Amino acid sequence: MNAPLIDPFARAINYLRLSVTDRCDFRCVYCMSETMTFLPKKDLLTLEELDRMCSTFIGMGVKKLRITGGEPLVRRDILKFFKGMTRHLDSGDLEELTLTTNGSQLEKHAADLYAAGVRRINVSLDTLDEDKFAKITRWGRLPQVLRGIDAAQAVGLKVKINAVALKGFNEDELFTMAAWCAARDVDLTFIEVMPMGDLGNEDRIGQFWSLKDLRKTLENQFTLTDLPDRTGGPARYVRIEETGQRIGFITPLSHNFCESCNRVRITCTGEIYTCLGQEGHADLRGPLRSSESNSPLEEAIRAAISNKPKGHDFDYSRQKVDGQVNRHMSHTGG
Ligand code: SAM
Ligand code: SF4
Numbered sequence: 001m002n003a004p005l006i007d008p009f010a011r012a013i014n015y016l017r018l019s020v021t022d023r024c025d026f027r028c029v030y031c032m033s034e035t036m037t038f039l040p041k042k043d044l045l046t047l048e049e050l051d052r053m054c055s056t057f058i059g060m061g062v063k064k065l066r067i068t069g070g071e072p073l074v075r076r077d078i079l080k081f082f083k084g085m086t087r088h089l090d091s092g093d094l095e096e097l098t099l100t101t102n103g104s105q106l107e108k109h110a111a112d113l114y115a116a117g118v119r120r121i122n123v124s125l126d127t128l129d130e131d132k133f134a135k136i137t138r139w140g141r142l143p144q145v146l147r148g149i150d151a152a153q154a155v156g157l158k159v160k161i162n163a164v165a166l167k168g169f170n171e172d173e174l175f176t177m178a179a180w181c182a183a184r185d186v187d188l189t190f191i192e193v194m195p196m197g198d199l200g201n202e203d204r205i206g207q208f209w210s211l212k213d214l215r216k217t218l219e220n221q222f223t224l225t226d227l228p229d230r231t232g233g234p235a236r237y238v239r240i241e242e243t244g245q246r247i248g249f250i251t252p253l254s255h256n257f258c259e260s261c262n263r264v265r266i267t268c269t270g271e272i273y274t275c276l277g278q279e280g281h282a283d284l285r286g287p288l289r290s291s292e293s294n295s296p297l298e299e300a301i302r303a304a305i306s307n308k309p310k311g312h313d314f315d316y317s318r319q320k321v322d323g324q325v326n327r328h329m330s331h332t333g334g
Pocket of ligand 1: 024030031068069070071072100101102122123124162164191192193194
């Protein structure tokens with residue numbers, strides 16, 4: 001076993017988020033433009049390379065692996081990759097294999113994901129209104145996603161809904177979404193919209209609905225208790241005393257969470273980003289392809305982690321978007 005991955009701020013890196021494609025069957029307005037240009041397929045890591053990359057990180061102490069994208073389930077034969085990771089779950093080296101998905105392909109893949117060892121998934125869902133769903137995702141259709149969530153729950157996958165909080169868009173659905181999730185026994189987490197990518201005419205400050213405000217709205221109706229639950233990430237949780245429901249808040253902007261960061265991200269082309277909110281990255285595809293031995297890759301991983309920054313610079317407080325990263329979430333993987 002290799003020495004564990006520790007960054008310069010003494011944070012142990014044990015969580016890897018891997019984007020397996022930049023492509024998607026939706027075009028969410030806060031994530032992609034309608035006319036996205038995708039990477040040539042030859043630039044993407046092959047399924048075998050994705051396996052080698054993850055296996056190397058697992059050998060260096062990564063315990064949790066989250067697959068994302070783009071939409072991970074639109075990548076051809078991606079279930080082969082998931083099935084390959086099962087061996088690391090079986091050996092105990094990997095503790096959790098999970099994914100973030102828009103849910104469109106879940107009906108087809110839920111059973112195979114469960115068979116591969118996936119137990120929990122995050123499904124992104126910003127609204128329960130069909131027309132609004134079509135508007136925000138441009139190409140997505142709500143009934144397909146709801147069937148996917150049904151299929152996931154039917155095979156025993158634990159579902160968490162991630163909803164991006166958007167001013168003037170889903171503010172009016174706060175209570176209905178919470179009640180819908182409680183009735184279906186799925187967790188619910190709200191995410192603040194982040195200044196990712198350059199979408200031209202989108203008004204990002206206008207869209208920004210602070211989760212502090214969202215919380216206040218919930219408190220008008222319910223008593224909230226802060227929970228100590230932590231996942232090493234940006235999520236913070238409260239319990240609604242009247243119903244017992246747990247609600248999560250991911251607040252990269254109004255609250256800084258970097259001190260406990262335990263994760264790195266790999267893009268579908270094999271670049272490592274050690275901070276979602278910074279441009280700093282390093283190429284791992286070159287070292288991976290340069291040799292059949294994993295040594296050059298391991299060296300490049302250690303070098304990248306020794307440069308992991310202390311934190312990000314996102315800041316909306318001065319009424320202009322500071323710290324903007326000119327990169328799409330679908331590239332780095334959300
Ligand atoms: N396609 C999958 C999905 O939608 O779940 C996985 C990739 S997507 C980039 C991951 C998450 O990033 C989604 O929950 C999405 O809502 C979120 N996201 C995308 N752009 C965002 C932005 N500008 N601000 C905040 N969250 C964003
Ligand atoms: Fe696709 Fe997910 Fe981005 Fe929406 S948020 S466009 S589903 S990658």
